[in-house]
Amino acid sequence: MLSVKEYAARQDISVGRVHQLIREGKVPAEKVGSSWVIDESALSRQPPLSRPLSQANAWSFIALLSGLEPEHLDPTAHWRLALKNAALAKSRTPAPLLSSWLCRRAPVLALQANANDLADLRSDERVVLSGISDDRAGLSSEHEVEAYVDPEVSKDLIREFLLIEAKHAKNANVWLHLARVDADADGRAPLGLVLADLADHAGPRESARVKELLSSR
Structure with a gap:
């Protein structure tokens, strides 16, 4: 059995993202005491995911998606988020991308x-x-x-x-x-x-x- 932290490290994703995957039922987990544990067999079921945005950039991207102008965002970061916004618009399956990018927005x-x-x-x-x-x-x-x-x-x-x-x-x-x-x-x-x-x-x-x-x- 793996802890959430161990599973996150093996999958190269954040601990917060693992908790979301557990909530969504995508990663089978059991509660032992106050912590979740994950069977190692789950490693073969969950493909690698896109690297998430930082919490600050996640909220800036949320603002862009909402038709708002992000605050305190430098031009380079704004350009990168604009590229992601364009990629979502072109994607046939935007939901997985969006979920991976914004998983750090809030517990x-x-x-x-x-x-x-x-x-x-x-x-x-x-x-x-x-x-x-x-x-x-x-x-x-x-x-x-x-x-x-x-x-x-x-x-x-x-x-x-x-x-x-x-x-x-x-x-x-x-x-x-x-x-x-x-x-x-x-x-x-x-x-x-x-x-x-x-x-x-x-x-x-x-x-x-x-x-x-x-x-x-």
């Missing part, structure tokens, strides 16, 4: 909530809906919630809604991305975040929607 918690509490969680003013819970995704998510929450209030939210960590990714019905996000005038997350979150789910519907949203920008 994410895979949680379980009482189904009766999901509507209240979805409407809580402390969260900004994204991914499958954003209306632009065009996906029914009544039984799931995906959102961004300021890390400073995340513990209060988790306590109030009695959210617990999902022992297996397939059992999660709440995904909380820990980052402070400014919603637009309509209360929605930047489009770039919606695209990144949908790409992380890696399902055929989500991947198809990523391509559609990219082409309609």
Whole structure:
């Protein structure tokens, strides 16, 4: 069995990316105590992935995807991100690229909530809906919630809604991305975040929607 850190080193990807792959069910893992462990056989199932952007560049790229101008970005970095943006537009399968590039944008918690509490969680003013819970995704998510929450209030939210960590990714019905996000005038997350979150789910519907949203920008 491999620790998350060992698996990340063997695959030449970040620890954060491994946790996302576990959440998405792409890497089979088991919880032992407070840590995830991965069978070595998973190494042969997971192909090498594109190297992720740094957290700062990931948020700059999210701004570009959202039609915004990134702040504090030097011309060379801007040019490189513009090339990635053009590559996404031309790609037949942009979702895997997007997921690999933006995996360092924010930590994410895979949680379980009482189904009766999901509507209240979805409407809580402390969260900004994204991914499958954003209306632009065009996906029914009544039984799931995906959102961004300021890390400073995340513990209060988790306590109030009695959210617990999902022992297996397939059992999660709440995904909380820990980052402070400014919603637009309509209360929605930047489009770039919606695209990144949908790409992380890696399902055929989500991947198809990523391509559609990219082409309609």
